[in-house]
Each structure stands twice: as structure tokens, then as C-alpha cells.
Amino acid sequence: MGTSVQVTPLSGVYNENPLSYLVSIDGFNFLIDCGWNDHFDPSLLQPLSKVASKIDAVLISYGDMLHLGALPFAMKQFGLNAPVFSTEPVYRLGLLTMYDQSFSRKAVSEFDLFSLDDIDSAFQNFTRLTYSQNHHLSGKGEGIVIAPHVAGHLLGGTVWKITKDGEDVVYAVDFNHRKERHLNGTVLESFYRPAVLITDAYNALNSQPSRQQRDKQFLETILKTLEGGGNVLIPVDSAGRVLELLLILEHFWGQRFLNYPIFFLSYVSSSTIDYIKSFLEWMSDSIAKSFETSRDNAFLMKHVTLLIGKEELDNASTGPKVVLASVASLEAGFSHDIFAEWAADVKNLVLFTERGQLACFRRIHLQRLLK
Structure with missing residues (x-):
């Protein structure tokens, strides 16, 4: 049977x-x-x-x-x-x-x-x-x-x-x-x-660009805004896809010797990165191999500052900056507060890196802009 x-x-x-x-x-x-x-x-x-x-x-x-x-x-x-x-x-x-x-x-x-x-x-x-x-x-x-x-x-x-x-x-x-x-x-x-x-078939009808093409567009868009005197807000999740974004930015900043500050702002940013540093065996072969050969931990980031409170950001540099802030949907959290402060300035950029949840604040506003 x-x-x-x-x-x-x-x-x-x-x-x-x-x-x-x-x-x-x-x-x-x-x-x-x-x-x-x-x-x-x-x-x-x-x-x-x-x-x-x-x-x-x-x-x-x-x-x-x-x-x-x-x-x-x-x-x-x-x-x-x-x-x-x-x-x-x-x-x-x-x-x-x-x-x-x-x-x-x-x-x-x-x-x-x-x-x-x-x-x-x-x-x-x-x-x-x-x-x-x-x-x-x-x-x-x-x-x-x-x-x-x-x-x-x-x-x-x-x-x-x-x-x-x-x-x-x-x-x-x-x-x-x-x-x-x-x-x-x-x-x-x-x-x-x-x-x-x-x-599931969530992305079945979406044409996915190559990683190289995706990263290039992401970075060029950010750099253009910074060079124009604007700030960049990237609404992110607490401890998920944000990790990939942090590594992309960290690598690019190191290559280009850029001085614009990057902030990762969430209530748990410090705890998240502390745990991440100990999870290298769960990551890609290249990250694990780099640590084995040179003890180089990819998440010992030189260009990213971790913040756990909005007041820390308010007291930071007044010039152009990149802020990755939770939550990704803009329903609440630091991302919502920063969006409300920065949205009126045309020099600033709000950069969404994924589609977002159905009927969430960010997706509703994005759909209105695209009409």
C-alpha cells in the first residue's frame, strides 16, 4: 500500500x-x-x-x-x-x-x-x-x-x-x-x-537580467544621485536580501575609493551582522574559500556603518549618503520615516530592489507613479 x-x-x-x-x-x-x-x-x-x-x-x-x-x-x-x-x-x-x-x-x-x-x-x-x-x-x-x-x-x-x-x-x-x-x-x-x-511561479514571467547587468545598473543609479548632491534611501528587509546589497556596495566602494557614507539602519543591524560573521559555512563557496585561505571575513565591512537608531543618522554627515533602512515595505520602521523626510527633494532617490509585498505602502505609491 x-x-x-x-x-x-x-x-x-x-x-x-x-x-x-x-x-x-x-x-x-x-x-x-x-x-x-x-x-x-x-x-x-x-x-x-x-x-x-x-x-x-x-x-x-x-x-x-x-x-x-x-x-x-x-x-x-x-x-x-x-x-x-x-x-x-x-x-x-x-x-x-x-x-x-x-x-x-x-x-x-x-x-x-x-x-x-x-x-x-x-x-x-x-x-x-x-x-x-x-x-x-x-x-x-x-x-x-x-x-x-x-x-x-x-x-x-x-x-x-x-x-x-x-x-x-x-x-x-x-x-x-x-x-x-x-x-x-x-x-x-x-x-x-x-x-x-x-x-511556485512568482517570477516565472519576469525577465531576469544577468547578475553583472543588475549590479551595474544598481550601482550606476546610486552613484549618479550621490554625485548630483542627493541622498539614496534603499528600503530593505531586516536580515535577508540586504546582505547581498551590502556586499555589492562594500566591494564597489573599495574598488572606486569612494568616500560617501553608507549606513545600514535597523533596530537589529548590529546583531544581524554579528551573527552573519559566524555563518560563513552557509554562504557561497567563494566566501568560504576566502576565509579559509586568508581569514578574510566578507562581512567585516570597512565602508558600511551600522546604526540602530534614527538619531544616529540625524547626527551623521549632512552630505550625500546611502541609507539601507528597514522595513522594505515602507509600512513602518526607519525607512518610512526617512522616506517622509526625503521624498520632497528631487535630488534624492528612493531605490527599490524588489517588487515588494502586495498592497504595501511602497508598491501602491510606485504603481501610482507609473500610471
């Missing part, structure tokens, strides 16, 4: 909402990803609320809002009480992401959906795995093996493989097959004919 697999999308199908899937294998219920967006709209979580108490294990693929943002709320409000599995970077950077979101919200409103204690409580349930580590479940999950594999896109990002009786279920969303400065790409060819493949 074969293995029974049932897949029930809870969120993120036929639209751009955060991802969450219920995957049942012979009666063992996995919740794969538990995302929320920067609106923190509880109505998005109604499907999850109906099944949360039946979940036996949670698998998290990335440490950002769209993949784990609802976890503290679900554990607090929905009775979700199951072990959570992720890689070490997803655990650490996911925790910092949730802290940053909480601090950013409480700075502008009476945010009470979850507290810092709720975040800590949720993350105490995590078991951290290394890439390709086969973890055998016990009890109700006896006979099921889970293993995280490289997904690219974000540090520690995971393609999950779940195996039962020789049949594989592969969950591969938001992956990146291209090698980047700080990450290796995924290799989906290594999964041979899985029984079930769960994936």
Missing part, C-alpha cells in the same frame, strides 16, 4: 499572499511555512486558524516575514504547539526579523498582536538542522525523514525533502538557482523524480 500524501494550500496560491501549506503524509500533518505580510492582517490567517491545533510539525524555509511572520501569533492565538524545524541561519535571522518588526510597529502604534515574549516563546520550539541532514521523526511521525537542502535566495534558505517509504515530497518555493556574492544557488536536479513537488 503506497504512502498517502495530501497537500492543502492555506495561503499564497493564485495570489501573492504569504506562504503556508498543510501537507499530510499518512496522517502526519506538516505545516510548511507560516508567513504573514507587513499589514499583519489577521484575516489572512483564517485558514491556518482552523488547522493549527492539528499540526504535528512545522517546517520553515526562509527567515523572513513571508515565510515565518505569523508563527508567534499562531502559537499565541491558534493553539499551534508543534516542534519547528529550520536551518540555523533561518532560526537566528528569523528571530531578529521578528524583533525588528515588533520594534518598528511599537514605535508608531499600539501594536499588540504579539510581544517580544511571544516571539521568544515561539522560537524556543525550533530544532536546527544542517543542509542534507536526515532527521528521523519519532512517535506519530515514525518512518518519516526530513532534510533541508540549499535553496539560495536567503541565507539558510531551504528546499525541504520529506521521505516516507521511499517516496519523496519536495517543497521548493522562492528558490534561486543562480550563484550570488554570498550564496550558492539551488540544484533542483539533485531531486530525482519526487512523488510530489510543491513549487
